[in-house]
Amino acid sequence: MPDRSREKRPADLNLLTFSIVADATAEEPEQEPDPYEGKHPAPVELGRQGGLKGGQARAEKLTPEQRSEIARKAAQARWAKPR
Numbered sequence: 001m002p003d004r005s006r007e008k009r010p011a012d013l014n015l016l017t018f019s020i021v022a023d024a025t026a027e028e029p030e031q032e033p034d035p036y037e038g039k040h041p042a043p044v045e046l047g048r049q050g051g052l053k054g055g056q057a058r059a060e061k062l063t064p065e066q067r068s069e070i071a072r073k074a075a076q077a078r079w080a081k082p083r
Contacts, residue, residue: 010016036044059067 010019062070
């Protein structure tokens, strides 16, 4: 059913009745636009194309010392913020 909450309805009772009947008896229902139109079909089927690889790939390349240093800096930044 189409969203009619944002449509401005006529103030005249006859025109309002006509518009309600016209909406109720419309031959073709309004269709929502396809959100995937114009997109490459393969990534749409698989989800995001490489969008979730970045953080995991970076973490695999870091040494344990580098990860520890990054975590230490993040903790210092969190605790340094005024509350």
